[in-house]
Amino acid sequence: MNLKLHLPGTSVVVMLALTISLAAGCISAPEGLQSSVPTKTPVITQPDGFYEDVFYGFSIYYPEGWQAEEGGAGGAELTVISPNYGCAVQVFVDELEGTPPAKEYAAGVIRTMEQQLSGFQILYEGSVRLGDDVGYEYAFFGVESGEGLRAKLICLVKDNRAFTALAAARSDIHDLLAETVDNTIYSFRLQEAFSLADVPRNESLILYGVPPITLDAAIVLDTDSALFVQEIFSGLVTLNADLEIVGDLAKNWDISDDGTVYTFHLHEDAVFHDGKPATAFDFKYGMERACDPLTGSQIAGTYLGDIVGAADKLNGVADEISGVEAIDKHTLQITIDAPKAHFLSKLLYPTAFALDRENVQSGKDWWRHPNGTGPFKLDIWKQDELLILKRNEAYYREPAGVEQVVFRLWGGKPMALYEQGEIDITPVSGADIKRVSDPANPLNDELVVTPSMSINYVGFNAGEPPFDDPVIRQAFCHAIDKRKIIETLFEDTVMQADGILPPAMPGYNEGLEGLAFDPEKARQLIEQSTYGG
Numbered sequence: 001m002n003l004k005l006h007l008p009g010t011s012v013v014v015m016l017a018l019t020i021s022l023a024a025g026c027i028s029a030p031e032g033l034q035s036s037v038p039t040k041t042p043v044i045t046q047p048d049g050f051y052e053d054v055f056y057g058f059s060i061y062y063p064e065g066w067q068a069e070e071g072g073a074g075g076a077e078l079t080v081i082s083p084n085y086g087c088a089v090q091v092f093v094d095e096l097e098g099t100p101p102a103k104e105y106a107a108g109v110i111r112t113m114e115q116q117l118s119g120f121q122i123l124y125e126g127s128v129r130l131g132d133d134v135g136y137e138y139a140f141f142g143v144e145s146g147e148g149l150r151a152k153l154i155c156l157v158k159d160n161r162a163f164t165a166l167a168a169a170r171s172d173i174h175d176l177l178a179e180t181v182d183n184t185i186y187s188f189r190l191q192e193a194f195s196l197a198d199v200p201r202n203e204s205l206i207l208y209g210v211p212p213i214t215l216d217a218a219i220v221l222d223t224d225s226a227l228f229v230q231e232i233f234s235g236l237v238t239l240n241a242d243l244e245i246v247g248d249l250a251k252n253w254d255i256s257d258d259g260t261v262y263t264f265h266l267h268e269d270a271v272f273h274d275g276k277p278a279t280a281f282d283f284k285y286g287m288e289r290a291c292d293p294l295t296g297s298q299i300a301g302t303y304l305g306d307i308v309g310a311a312d313k314l315n316g317v318a319d320e321i322s323g324v325e326a327i328d329k330h331t332l333q334i335t336i337d338a339p340k341a342h343f344l345s346k347l348l349y350p351t352a353f354a355l356d357r358e359n360v361q362s363g364k365d366w367w368r369h370p371n372g373t374g375p376f377k378l379d380i381w382k383q384d385e386l387l388i389l390k391r392n393e394a395y396y397r398e399p400a401g402v403e404q405v406v407f408r409l410w411g412g413k414p415m416a417l418y419e420q421g422e423i424d425i426t427p428v429s430g431a432d433i434k435r436v437s438d439p440a441n442p443l444n445d446e447l448v449v450t451p452s453m454s455i456n457y458v459g460f461n462a463g464e465p466p467f468d469d470p471v472i473r474q475a476f477c478h479a480i481d482k483r484k485i486i487e488t489l490f491e492d493t494v495m496q497a498d499g500i501l502p503p504a505m506p507g508y509n510e511g512l513e514g515l516a517f518d519p520e521k522a523r524q525l526i527e528q529s530t531y532g533g
Contacts, residue, residue, distance in 0.1 A: 039126070039127035039128065039129050039134055040126060040127065040128045040129065040137075041128075041129040042128065042130075042182070042186040045183050048061075048062075048063065048064035049061060049062040049063065049064060049066060049068060049080075050062075051068050051078055051080075052191075053077060053078065053091075054193075054194050054379075054380050055193065055194050055380055055382040055385065055386060056077060056093045056161065056163075056193055056382075057158075057190055057191045057192055057193030057194070058091060058093075058163055058188065058189065058190050058191065059188075059189050059191060060078070060080075060089070060091060060165065060184065060185075060187055060188045060189070061183070061184060061187035062080040062089065062184050063082075063180055063183075063184065065083050066080050066081060066082055066083065067080065067081045067083075067363075068080045069081075069365065070365070070368065070383075071383070074090070074092075075092065076090040076091060076092050077091050077092060077093050078090065078091040080184070082169075082177065084173075086169055086170050086173045086177075087167070087168070087169035087170075087173065087177050087181060088167070088168060088169075089165065089166065089167045089181060089184050089185055090165075090166050091163065091164070091165050091166075091188070092163070092164040092166070093161055093162070093163055093164075094161065094162040094163075094164070095160065095161060096157070096160045096161060096162055097160070098160065099157055099158075099159070099160055100157060100162075101136075101157065102134070102135045102136040102155045102156055102157045102162075103127070103136040105136075105155050105157055105162045106125075106135075106136040106137070106138060106153065106154075106155035106164075107136075109138075109153060109155065109164060110122070110138050110140065110153075113140065113142065114142075116142075116144075117142025117143060117144055117149070118142065118143045118144070119141070119142060119143040119148075120140065120141070120142045121140060121141045121142070122138060122139070122140050123139040123140055123141060124137075124138070124139040125137065125138045125139075128154060128186075130154065130156065130186065130188055130189055130190075131189045131190070132190075133156050133158065133189075133190050135154050135155050135156035135157075136154070136155050137152065137153065137154040137155075138152065138153050139151070139152045140152075140153075141171070147170060148170065148171035148172075149168055149169070149170065149171065150168070150169060150170075150171050150174040151166065151167065151168040151169075152166075152167050152168075152181075152182075152185060153165065153166040153167075154166075154185060154186075154188060156188075156190055158190055159193070161193075163188075163190060165185050165188040166185075167181045167184065167185045169181065194380060194386070196406070196408075196422075199404075199406055200403070203402065203403040203404070204402065204403060204404045204405070204406055205402045205404075205405045205406070205424055205425075206405075206406045206408065206422070206423050206424050207405065207406070207407050207408070207423055207424065207425055208407070208408055208411055208412075208414040208417060208423050208426060209224075209387060209407030209408060209409050209411075210224040210409065210410070211224070211383060211384055211387065211409045211410070212224055212225035212227075212228045212229070212387075213225045214367060215228055215229055215232060215367040215368070215370050215378070216367045217229050217233050217286065217290070217350035217351065217353045217355065218286070218289055218290035218295050218297045218300065218350070218351055218355075219290075219295065219296060219297045219298070219299070220299075220350050221298060221299055226350065228378075228387070228389070229350050229353075230350065230374070231374050231375060231376040231389055231405075232370050232372040232374045232376060232377060232378055232389070233350060233353040233354070233355070233370070233372040233373060233374050234248050234249055234353060234354065234372065234373045234374045234375075235248055235249065235347055235348065235349075235350070235352050235353045235354070236248060236249055236250040236253075236264050236266075236283065236332070236347050236352065237250060237344055237347050237348060238348065239348065243504070243505070243506050244506075245344050245345065245348070248397070249266055249267060249270055249278060249283075249354060249373060249396070250264040250265060250266055250267075250332075251265055251266065251267050252264075252265050253265065258339060259339025259340075260335055260336050260337070260338065260339055261333065261334070261335050261336075262333070262334045262335075262336070262343070262344075263327075263331065263332075263333050264280075264331070264332045264333075264334070265330060265331060266278070266279070266280060266329075266330040266331070266332065267330075267396040267397075268330055269396055270373060270396040271373070271394050271396070272356050272359075272371050272372065272373050273371050273372055273373070273377040273392060273394075274356075274371050275394065276356065276358075276371070277329070278354050278373045279326070279329040279330065280326035280327065280328065280329060280330060280331055280332035281326045281329070282354040282355060282356065282357070283324070283326070283332050283352070283353075283354045284320075284321075284324050284325070284326045284332070285355055285357050286351075286352070286353055286354050286355035287304055287307070287310075287321060287324050287351065287352055288313060288320055288321050288324065289355060289360065290304060290351040290352075291304055291310050291313040291314045291321060292313065293314065293315070293316045297351065299349070299351060300314065300351045301314050302346075302349075303346045303347075303349040303351045303352065304321075304346070304351055304352065306336045306337055306338075306340055306343055306346065307321055307323040307324060307334055307335070307336055307337075308321075308322055308323030308335045308336065308337055309321045309322030309323045309324075310323065322335075323335040323336065323337075353372075354373055356371045356372075358371075359371040368381065373396075374392065374395075375391070375392050375395050375397070375399070375400045376389035376390060376391060376392055376400060376405065377389065377390050377392050378390075379404065382409075383409075384409050384410050385409055385410075386406070386407070386408065386409060387406075387407040387409055388404055388405070388406050388407070389404060389405045389407075390403070390404050391403050391404060408422070408423060411423070414426040414427065415428065415429065415432050419443075428447070430490075430491065430493070433491060433493055434491065450504070451495065451502055451503040451504045452502060452504070453502055453504050453505060454502060455497050455500065455501070455502050456497075457497060457500075458480075460473050460476070465531075466529070466531050469529045469530045469531065471525050471526075471528055471529040471530075472525070472526065472529050472531065474515060474525055475521075475522040475523075475525035475526045475529070476522070477514075477515040478515050478516065478517065478518045478519070478521050478522040478525065479517075479519055479522040480517065481517045482496050482497075482514075482517065483496065483517070496514070497514070498512050498513060498514030499512045499514070
């Protein structure tokens with residue numbers, strides 16, 4: 001690996017051949033080398049915080065008040081930092097081609113550090129038992145940019161993976177935190193790692209996926225993220241299979257005679273994934289957080305801007321949205337600034353979803369462990385590798401028909417994965433459409449063709465000559481042979497658009513006739529235009 005060693009709270013940055021980020025080791029080792037010692041089995045008092053990585057198969061406890069973050073400097077899988085940033089514990093995972101002894105692997109790490117730190121001194125080394133596994137540990141001292149560091153690392157090797165737990169701190173605070181950090185690093189344990197081979201195929205849907213940018217319902221902008229957000233969280237309304245608006249967390253609603261007041265009646269048995277009741281107050285909190293300038297949502301105004309008081313909240317001149325009122329736990333009232341037939345449609349967007357305040361306020365990366373109300377809950381998420389959604393058995397509507405959905409993130413070429421039986425559904429690209437469309441190809445029996453909810457078109461700038469004349473715009477439409485483009489460029493895989501709505505969209509007019517390909521008529525229209533030829 002190629003790691004970076006970084007001490008929080010200082011400017012110390014050391015490039016290592018192994019990728020480890022130190023924040024300086026708090027160790028209580030003898031002042032001298034001890035190499036021939038029996039395997040040590042530490043006695044620890046487990047701290048309060050707990051982190052478990054199901055994908056790689058490890059867990060660790062950490063002190064209350066310390067900040068735990070997935071990832072971190074130097075390629076760590078986990079970084080836990082003390083409140084004063086003077087000490088940290090990190091966990092690294094290295095994929096190996098073989099399975100060397102832990103002592104051999106640890107020695108390689110130490111050799112790299114010895115080359116990078118001046119005044120390097122090994123204070124202690126020896127075997128150590130952590131749970132059912134025996135690893136190898138080093139305690140050492142080194143100087144970087146005039147700063148003394150005391151550190152301890154433990155290496156465990158299992159199933160072609162090396163695990164390194166590293167604790168480090170400045171020498172001046174070592175004695176104060178030695179026992180605390182020992183309790184943390186010695187609580188490190190290996191466990192069974194997740195394997196796709198263990199996924200029950202008859203109870204799972206396995207898909208190729210693109211990792212979400214965020215799972216924060218208030219700020220989500222891209223469709224890849226929205227796919228996951230809409231399964232983990234839920235709103236007042238949703239769409240049925242016919243794209244009609246139906247109740248979601250709201251079982252029904254009333255609209256005032258003037259069309260400006262919507263009163264939603266919520267499911268009484270709706271709960272968050274942790275069992276906490278979902279109420280009208282959670283919707284009010286979710287919408288007000290989306291409109292809070294500190295949240296930084298770029299989309300809240302688009303979907304919530306019709307609500308009375310939303311603009312004031314967005315502009316930071318109000319503490320709440322006056323037009324959103326929780327009448328009681330199961331009744332939410334929303335007042336908009338004018339009657340609008342499309343308002344319910346806007347509530348489909350995640351900015352109007354219910355949020356658990358306690359979950360959101362648990363930390364800046366709360367959405368990596370979301371507590372939603374949707375049909376699925378987040379089970380495993382390893383960035384750029386794997387994301388698993390588990391069925392929410394306490395869902396207030398009909399439970400999902402599959403136990404879990406497994407997304408292989410950036411897992412390879414989707415078509416190849418499908419043909420190898422590693423995923424269950426794949427889109428067909430232009431490169432594969434000919435062979436898949438061939439009735440002689442076995443894949444043809446599995447091909448499902450449906451219209452896409454999108455449209456591509458060429459637009460004219462009606463404010464610039466010559467397209468400021470509608471006759472010229474009509475002429476250009478008559479001059480384009482759509483059928484020829486579809487047959488030659490798209491190999492007959494798209495439909496001709498005669499209007500702005502695709503066939504699957506409500507409001508699509510099957511009888512609408514577009515402007516036909518007619519070059520002669522195009523010439524005539526140009527002659528009739530204000531530009532006259």
